[in-house]
């Protein structure tokens with residue numbers, strides 16, 4: 001029979017404590033993606049409690065909660081604008097801390113012929129504001145009963161031309177960082193749902209061109225931009241691999257490509273973290 005002597009007890013306690021952080025390894029949690037607790041990345045935060053799924057929020061937004069190997073975990077999208085250091089998820093009114101590690105993304109300089117796409121005029125600004133108001137609820141979509149896959153297929157074949165997070169300079173002027181990744185592909189090539197979801201918004205937008213917002217469930221949302229053609233309608237339910245549109249170069253684009261953004265809890269993150277190898 002195994003008994004812990006009084007003398008051995010502190011050593012045993014230390015061992016248990018040392019084993020603690022291993023639980024924070026998402027592979028150990030049985031989650032199918034690579035965590036990266038950096039700005040533009042994803043943190044996996046172990047939550048207290050063993051009962052029903054707790055409700056968690058981050059920066060006021062509801063957060064995806066999953067059953068891990070040893071309890072509930074929050075899968076938290078970290079915005080590119082987040083500062084490295086201590087942060088917290090709120091769980092039933094209690095803070096659960098985690099740490100954001102630093103990451104510096106490379107710079108990218110882009111030359112655009114249309115100066116209005118760099119510095120929009122007053123009319124464009126009004127249009128952009130209207131579009132942002134339409135997009136805001138799409139980014140936060142949480143369709144009833146839909147549980148998101150956390151493994152995604154690349155929505156269209158092709159090499160990556162611009163990675164996520166690039167600090168962008170258009171015609172010498174700094175602009176918002178790249179909130180998605182770009183896949184080089186010929187115009188007309190099929191764009192397919194990287195995972196199941198429901199179409200929550202389609203439209204022709206100033207920067208994104210013809211675009212489809214696909215909600216995968218629990219705050220996980222894809223945006224496909226610059227399409228030549230949209231082949232789905234708002235409210236349509238799609239399976240992984242279903243056609244949603246065709247590659248194009250509408251909106252602010254220097255050539256045909258697919259721009260794919262992935263969002264968790266209204267924070268754009270690097271889609272590559274969830275790509276099936």
Ligand SMILES: [Zn+2]
Pocket residue numbers: 162178180181182258259260
């Ligand atoms: Zn892009």
